[in-house]
Amino acid sequence: MRYAVLGTGIVGRTLAARLDALGHEVVVGTRDAAATRARTEPDRMGTAPYARWEAEHPRVRLASFAQAAAEAQVVLAALDGQSALTALHAAGADALAGKVLIDVSNPLDFSAGFPPRFDPVDTDSLGEQVQRAFPDARVVKSLNTVNCEVMVDPARIPGAHSIFVCGNDPEAKKSVSALLAEFGWPAAEIVDLGGIEAARGTEMLVRLWLTMMGRFGTADVNIRVVKAP
Amino acid sequence: MRYAVLGTGIVGRTLAARLDALGHEVVVGTRDAAATRARTEPDRMGTAPYARWEAEHPRVRLASFAQAAAEAQVVLAALDGQSALTALHAAGADALAGKVLIDVSNPLDFSAGFPPRFDPVDTDSLGEQVQRAFPDARVVKSLNTVNCEVMVDPARIPGAHSIFVCGNDPEAKKSVSALLAEFGWPAAEIVDLGGIEAARGTEMLVRLWLTMMGRFGTADVNIRVVKAP
Numbered sequence: 001m002r003y004a005v006l007g008t009g010i011v012g013r014t015l016a017a018r019l020d021a022l023g024h025e026v027v028v029g030t031r032d033a034a035a036t037r038a039r040t041e042p043d044r045m046g047t048a049p050y051a052r053w054e055a056e057h058p059r060v061r062l063a064s065f066a067q068a069a070a071e072a073q074v075v076l077a078a079l080d081g082q083s084a085l086t087a088l089h090a091a092g093a094d095a096l097a098g099k100v101l102i103d104v105s106n107p108l109d110f111s112a113g114f115p116p117r118f119d120p121v122d123t124d125s126l127g128e129q130v131q132r133a134f135p136d137a138r139v140v141k142s143l144n145t146v147n148c149e150v151m152v153d154p155a156r157i158p159g160a161h162s163i164f165v166c167g168n169d170p171e172a173k174k175s176v177s178a179l180l181a182e183f184g185w186p187a188a189e190i191v192d193l194g195g196i197e198a199a200r201g202t203e204m205l206v207r208l209w210l211t212m213m214g215r216f217g218t219a220d221v222n223i224r225v226v227k228a229p
Numbered sequence: 230m231r232y233a234v235l236g237t238g239i240v241g242r243t244l245a246a247r248l249d250a251l252g253h254e255v256v257v258g259t260r261d262a263a264a265t266r267a268r269t270e271p272d273r274m275g276t277a278p279y280a281r282w283e284a285e286h287p288r289v290r291l292a293s294f295a296q297a298a299a300e301a302q303v304v305l306a307a308l309d310g311q312s313a314l315t316a317l318h319a320a321g322a323d324a325l326a327g328k329v330l331i332d333v334s335n336p337l338d339f340s341a342g343f344p345p346r347f348d349p350v351d352t353d354s355l356g357e358q359v360q361r362a363f364p365d366a367r368v369v370k371s372l373n374t375v376n377c378e379v380m381v382d383p384a385r386i387p388g389a390h391s392i393f394v395c396g397n398d399p400e401a402k403k404s405v406s407a408l409l410a411e412f413g414w415p416a417a418e419i420v421d422l423g424g425i426e427a428a429r430g431t432e433m434l435v436r437l438w439l440t441m442m443g444r445f446g447t448a449d450v451n452i453r454v455v456k457a458p
Contacts, residue, residue, distance in 0.1 A: 118351040122436060161455040194444050201437030207351060208430030212454065215423050220457035225441065226390040228449035 004029050004072030006065055006087050008036050010047045011104065011148040012078035016060050018152035022182055027061045029068030031090065036062060044110065069095035074102065074175070075137075078148075081107035081126055085133055097136035100172045102179075103127050103199075104143040104151070106206045115214075120204045127199025131168065138172035140165055141199040142180065145209065147219035154184050154222075161222040162189045166198035191225050233258050233301030235294055235316050237265050239276045240333065240377040241307035245289050247381035251411055256290045258297030260319065265291060273339065298324035303331065303404070304366075307377075310336035310355055314362055326365035329401045331408075332356050332428075333372040333380070335435045344443075349433045356428025360397065367401035369394055370428040371409065374438065376448035383413045383451075390451040391418045395427035420454050 005016040006029040019026045030036040030050075039049045054062060069075050069091035079087050084105045088096065107126045108116035127141035142165045143151045150156055154163070163185050165173045177190050193201065205223075212221045234245040235258040248255045259265040259279075268278045283291060298304050298320035308316050313334045317325065336355045337345035356370035371394045372380045379385055383392070392414050394402045406419050422430065434452075441450045 120349050120351065120433065122347040122349065157455055157457050159455050161453075191441075192444075193440055198440045198444070201440040204349065204433040204436045207433045211422055211427045211430040212420075212456070215421075215427070216456055218457055222455050223452040224390075224455050226386055226388050226451055226453050227441070227445055228386050228447055 001025070002071060002073045003027070004068040004075045004091075005078055006068065006075065006091060007078035007080075008050050008062075009043060009078070009080070010045060011151075012076075013047070013050075013053050014148040014152055015076055015078055015104070017057055018183065020057060020060050026059070027063050027068040027071055029063060029065040029087070029091065031065065031087070033062045033064060044113075065090040066092050066095060069099075072099070074100045074179075076102045077105055077130070079105050080110060081105050082109055082111065084126060085129060088130060088134060093134055093136065096134050099137060100169075100175050101130065101134065101137040101139045102143070102176055103130050103139055103141050106144050106203055108206065115210055118207060120200075120207070122200060125197070125199035125203050127166070127196050127203070131196045138167065138169040139196055140167035140169070140172050140176040141196060141202060142166075142176055145202050145205050146222050147213075150220060150222060152183050154189075157220050157222055160186070160189055160224050162191050162225045164191050164193050164198075164202045166193040166202070167196050189224070230254070231300060231302045232256070233297035233304045233320075234307055235297065235304065235320060236307035236309075237279050237291075238272060238307070238309070239274060240380075241305075242276075242279075242282050243377040243381055244305055244307055244333070246286055247412065249286060249289050255288070256292050256297040256300055258292060258294040258316070258320065260294065260316070262291045262293060273342075294319040295321050295324060298328075301328070303329045303408075305331045306334055306359070308334050309339060310334050311338055311340065313355060314358060317359060317363060322363055322365065325363050328366060329404050330359065330363065330366040330368045331372070331405055332359050332368055332370050335373050335432055337435065344439055347436060349429075349436075351429060354426070354428035354432050356395070356425050356432070360425045367396065367398040368425055369396035369398070369401050369405040370425060370431060371395075371405055374431050374434050375451050376442075379449060379451060381412050383418075386449050386451055388453075389415070389418055390453045391420045393420050393422050393427075393431045395422040395431070396425050418453070
């Protein structure tokens with residue numbers, strides 16, 4: 001499969017590296033490829049310059065948002081909440097039309113540092129905003145409830161734990177579930193929450209997740225959904 | 230132990246019945262005991278009139294918020310988010326001072342029916358509001374992440390699943406954890422999230438919980454916290 005991963009931060013790189021290791025063709029999308037390659041300082045999250053990572057992942061190409069999205073069969077939006085819609089507009093509605101678009105972003109504002117600011121509402125979500133802005137894209141919200149290392153390697157956390165999918169296109173959710181299985185998520189732990197509006201609940205979960213990460217001192221923390229049969 | 234359960238709705242009744250069955254002394258608090266007893270219609274949640282429930286639980290007394298709180302050693306606030314602070318002010322700061330006050334409420338607005346409206350912020354929570362309003366009470370937020378039937382009987386959901394406590398007083402959290410153990414929660418599944426500000430995360434979890442309840446068609450749903458050792 002040909003994947004575009006939009007975003008050059010730690011989340012985008014972790015997803016791109018894993019997709020590459022799984023044998024997929026991967027293009028990372030960025031606003032300005034030359035500027036991304038020219039950076040020599042760590043980003044605000046302390047992530048090393050992209051050029052160093054690129055040298056270690058020679059099969060993964062770097063391109064503009066538009067080019068990356070145009071070439072791909074499936075697009076992953078691994079962008080922070082503040083820039084997700086801007087980047088997707090740069091990718092372009094035509095390039096996204098008909099494609100599975102996996103939104104792994106949370107509506108967090110890191111502009112004042114860590115911990116990020118967060119302004120949830122119960123009447124909308126970033127997932128829904130993306131679907132509304134790109135009605136022809138087949139948006140699936142997933143993976144936003146765990147750290148990026150866990151996204152692509154759930155066995156880092158021992159025992160059963162869950163990952164959510166939601167979106168309006170059942171076939172798109174099937175395709176994302178197949179990708180999650182490639183990442184190592186057991187089928188029984190992939191929880192389909194329904195339409196894209198269910199992103200409200202998974203995005204609000206970030207508050208509990210951040211609290212647990214701080215309290216337990218590890219990002220290797222997740223939840224398992226448990227219910228009566 | 231002598232418990233006050235503030236609130237005559239289904240949550241208050243379920244907690245009161247269980248505490249009574251466990252051999253505790255229980256007083257249910259309400260705004261106006263005579264008015265509560267005089268009602269003959271189901272409430273807006275479809276719960277039968279209190280008088281019928283009272284006849285089935287003859288050991289559980291009904292009193293004003295103030296009287297119930299004054300008599301109790303531990304106070305449970307089983308009130309909806311709109312009325313919690315009003316009811317606690319009726320109970321009175323003096324009656325609450327020095328006591329463990331378990332806040333099981335969620336900031337939900339049922340005034341427009343079901344599903345409730347919900348207006349979360351990342352800078353405050355109902356638990357913190359209660360602690361600020363009653364600085365001498367030893368507030369512990371707990372049990373608000375599950376249905377009331379599960380609160381008092383976690384074995385309704387098979388397998389391990391978690392319940393949270395948070396608050397600023399470690400001894401108060403210990404005492405609440407002991408009550409949770411009486412309800413049937415295994416010690417290993419009682420998750421201490423730290424200070425009362427952690428209530429932000431557990432209150433926001435209600436959005437995911439409501440989504441799962443709707444999707445799975447059961448209120449017997451919860452999460453388990455899973456983390457790397």
